[in-house]
Amino acid sequence: MTTHLLAVLDEGGIDIILVGDTLGNVVLGYGNTVPVTLDEMLIHVKAVRRAVQRALLVADMPYGSYHVGADEAVRNALRLVKEGGAEAVKLEGGRKRLPLIKRLVDEEIAVMGHIGLTPQSINKLGAYRVQGKTAKTARELIDDAHALEDAGAFAIVLEVVPREIARLITEEREHSTMGIGAGVDCDIQVLVFHDMLGFSFGKQARFVRPYANLRETITDAVSRYAEDVRNGTYPSDEESYGLPAEAAEELHIEIQKVTSKED
Numbered sequence: 001m002t003t004h005l006l007a008v009l010d011e012g013g014i015d016i017i018l019v020g021d022t023l024g025n026v027v028l029g030y031g032n033t034v035p036v037t038l039d040e041m042l043i044h045v046k047a048v049r050r051a052v053q054r055a056l057l058v059a060d061m062p063y064g065s066y067h068v069g070a071d072e073a074v075r076n077a078l079r080l081v082k083e084g085g086a087e088a089v090k091l092e093g094g095r096k097r098l099p100l101i102k103r104l105v106d107e108e109i110a111v112m113g114h115i116g117l118t119p120q121s122i123n124k125l126g127a128y129r130v131q132g133k134t135a136k137t138a139r140e141l142i143d144d145a146h147a148l149e150d151a152g153a154f155a156i157v158l159e160v161v162p163r164e165i166a167r168l169i170t171e172e173r174e175h176s177t178m179g180i181g182a183g184v185d186c187d188i189q190v191l192v193f194h195d196m197l198g199f200s201f202g203k204q205a206r207f208v209r210p211y212a213n214l215r216e217t218i219t220d221a222v223s224r225y226a227e228d229v230r231n232g233t234y235p236s237d238e239e240s241y242g243l244p245a246e247a248a249e250e251l252h253i254e255i256q257k258v259t260s261k262e263d
Contacts, residue, residue, distance in 0.1 A: 006051035009193065014055050016178075016188065018090065018112075019045045021060040021120070026194040033119045036062040038076055042084050049085030058112055059086035063120040066091050070103045077109050090157065092118040094144030098151045105152035113148035115141055116182065117160035128205075130181075132161045145169045145177075157190065158182040160205070181207035 009017065023044055024030035038061075045059045059080040066073035080086045088110035091097060097113070104111050116131045132141040141161060148156050155176040158166045163183025170177045170185050179186030191208070194200045198210035199218070228234035237256075248255045 006048050010052045010055050017055045018058045019048050021062045032122050034063050038065045045084030045086055057086050058088045058090055061089050061091045070100055074107055088112055092120050095147045101151040111153050113153040113156040115144045116158050130160050132165050138165050149173050149175045
């Protein structure tokens with residue numbers, strides 16, 4: 001993702017830009033988000049910070065960066081804020097994250113929660129599937145949402161949960177809900193940038209709505225470029241630079257006058 005594209009995203013009116021560890025899938029070529037490191041996150045957060053002037057910038061805490069003790073988690077979160085320029089951090093998990101969220105908030109670090117489908121838990125979950133489909137698990141999601149708000153999270157991501165549960169959580173709590181595959185009633189909607197622009201590969205989730213088809217556009221452009229190079233039509237004389245007449249005469253090189261874009 002280039003800073004120019006991100007600047008366009010910011011100028012386009014997006015209110016929150018989340019640098020998610022999904023970059024492991026869509027940028028770095030990993031099969032899931034688990035391998036993403038803090039250093040990899042920092043590289044991308046810094047790049048986004050240089051491009052974004054208006055939107056709230058939130059950075060994901062990658063798997064392993066907040067699992068080895070509160071002190072280490074605070075240090076890692078501070079790096080995302082101080083070095084990366086993030087204005088808030090996001091971490092996955094419900095009630096088991098409460099002491100950590102309270103600690104981060106006490107250190108003046110804004111925290112966004114994340115429940116429902118938590119991709120960092122893929123090895124435990126076994127597959128990406130809808131969460132909270134039974135009465136028991138739905139109640140657990142609701143309790144998690146309440147607890148996260150009470151712990152100080154300013155917003156909470158609800159990922160791939162029944163829309164009825166997302167609506168209930170949104171109506172009951174004061175904090176903002178951010179839905180991704182959670183129905184229309186969430187306060188804010190999340191969509192991966194690559195999915196939005198139709199630049200993703202493989203089977204797409206039900207909630208993905210592409211607003212462009214950059215994969216097709218880019219494939220066409222690259223194919224036409226390669227063909228023009230192979231058949232010798234790129235670059236043309238107008239797209240290259242000629243030797244000045246005086247130098248050509250001294251070198252005894254015959255030149256052909258062409259109309260060029262710029263000598």
